[in-house]
Amino acid sequence: MGALPRRAFCEWLGTAFLLAAVVGSGIMAQRLAGGNGALALLCSTLPSGAILAFLILTFGPVSGAHFNPAVSIGFALRGELPWPTTMIYTVAQVLGGLAGVWVAHLMFELPVWQFSSTARTGAGQWLAEAIATFGLILTIFGCAERRPDAVAYAVGLYITAAYWFTASTSFANPAVTIARSVSDTFAGIAPAGAPAFIAAQFAGMLVAVVIGRWLWRERMSA
Numbered sequence: 001m002g003a004l005p006r007r008a009f010c011e012w013l014g015t016a017f018l019l020a021a022v023v024g025s026g027i028m029a030q031r032l033a034g035g036n037g038a039l040a041l042l043c044s045t046l047p048s049g050a051i052l053a054f055l056i057l058t059f060g061p062v063s064g065a066h067f068n069p070a071v072s073i074g075f076a077l078r079g080e081l082p083w084p085t086t087m088i089y090t091v092a093q094v095l096g097g098l099a100g101v102w103v104a105h106l107m108f109e110l111p112v113w114q115f116s117s118t119a120r121t122g123a124g125q126w127l128a129e130a131i132a133t134f135g136l137i138l139t140i141f142g143c144a145e146r147r148p149d150a151v152a153y154a155v156g157l158y159i160t161a162a163y164w165f166t167a168s169t170s171f172a173n174p175a176v177t178i179a180r181s182v183s184d185t186f187a188g189i190a191p192a193g194a195p196a197f198i199a200a201q202f203a204g205m206l207v208a209v210v211i212g213r214w215l216w217r218e219r220m221s222a
Contacts, residue, residue, distance in 0.1 A: 007089075010062045011059075011092040011093050012095060012096035013059070015094075015096030015175055016096040017051060017100060018067050019098075021048055022048050023187045025043065027186060029044045030186040044186065049156040049159050050156060053155070054152075056155060060152065065152075068173040068176070069093055070173060070202060070204075070205040074140075078141075078209060094179075097175040097178060098179050104183070110185070115184060116180065116181050116184045117184055118184075119192075120189045121196065129201050130201070130204035130207075131204060132166045132201075132204065133203075136158060136159070136162070136170075136208075138208045172201060173201065177197045177198055
């Protein structure tokens, strides 16, 4: 991997691109779908999954292409990422997510500074976020163990699927959740609902760390 400043920059830039894609495609989808919510969600899903594959292939060799505090902290808990680096990654990811949202607003000529009014809350939504994040982290751990060359495609495909089988449409990322709270668009989440989503995401990550350690015990003890 590259030096820490380059790695942190990749985490910032990659997360910015991710949020620009998530929010920008949501805005475009809502404008083109003519009120058809299912079509708008489909139009937003495909770019989100596709850009994840591109970002991981592009930035993975430099930073590991986490773009997600839950991923970085998960690797830190496994002893595979130093905690000081994890904290730097997390800050870069959150700031990158905010930058990506604001760029999306500028591209579509919307007010840069705004807060979402879309309520996303309730036990079903929180469970969905825990499951979405659990599946994402386990996908990454499993592919890193046996097929590291497949991580980019597996993550992109998993998120594409999780958009549709989770009640929350699979944020699965605290940086994404924070960033989407400052966008009153198709992808937004009201700021009041963000803390519970983030708590559920970290809960899902912790379960994935435990199960991943059990499933791939031989490598962890090597």
